[in-house]
Amino acid sequence: MSALRRLALALVAALWLSACGGTDAAADRAWPPPAPALWEVAAPGGERAWLFGTVHSLPEGVEWRSDAVDAAFSQAGLLVVEIADLGDTAQSFAAFQRRAYSSGLPPLMRRVPANRRAEVEGLLEKAGAREGDYAEMKSWAAAMVLAGGLRIGDPERGVDRQLLARGKPVEGLESYEAQFALFDALPASEQSDLLLAVAREASAPDPALGLVHWLTGDMEALEALAQAGILGDPELRAALMDGRNRAWIERLVPLIDDGRHPFVAVGAAHMLGEAGLPALLAARGYAVRRIQ
Secondary structure (H helix, E strand, C coil): CCHHHHHHHHHHHCCCCCCECCHHHCCCCCCCCCCCCEEEEECCCCCEEEEEEECCCECCCCCCCCHHHHHHHHHCCEEEEEECCCCCHHHHHHHHHHHCECCCCCCHHHHCCHHHHHHHHHHHHHHCCCHHHHCCECHHHHHHHHHHHCECCEHHHCHHHHHHCCCCCEEEEECHHHHHHHHHCCCHHHHHHHHHHHHHHHCCCCCCHHHHHHHHCCHHHHHHHHHHCHHHCHHHHHHHHHHHHHHHHHHHHHHHHCCCCEEEEEEHHHHCCCCCHHHHHHHCCCEEEECC
């Protein structure tokens, strides 16, 4: 695999609930039987949809499909994912390059408080990287690259990619450009918080625990992990999760009401809490029922 493709795949997989920690965290692990959370949505007129929280990177040998997921997917008329052109790694890389760099930045360590620099040093060491590698890279971009490089599993085996390969008509909710623009718009202080959050997640004692919670459908445990990591920062959560969910709802409601029967497969963090997609659709008057 080319260096460009590895970086592009790492960027796509970064930060969206597939655990940090490297391949050793997944080696020889006994994974639980698959039962990831799945919701059925019913509109007042009888139209249906499904919400399925995914992970974007999986180790070899992890089985995630179930009878409930397969049945729902077979009934759907449309697959909705975050990015429809997920396989276009050249597009991902180009969009990243346009926003990720800036001249005159201070060294990476000086972008975080002095008492937190050891955390970033540990992250760099774990990733086998040097501070100088990120001299002209914005902090959000450094966080994404470091997170992607430490991701457990392979983005090529990510759930969204496997679903895309099954040949349904596809709609995307965002573009690569839009996703990177969200990160690029973060204030410098929040970009530093993002870098520190990635460092915290990478130092977790069991980096694969989030994947176990996802496979077993334990949303309360996933919420707790999210609060301990990136989504525990209110500003980051508002910018990177809650605001996107509200925008996505405006795209999803017409697809449901028009009888397209969408199967919505996006990162599992988008299903969490009162600002998650299930709660937002329920607030709009749809009957939302968890079926797995």
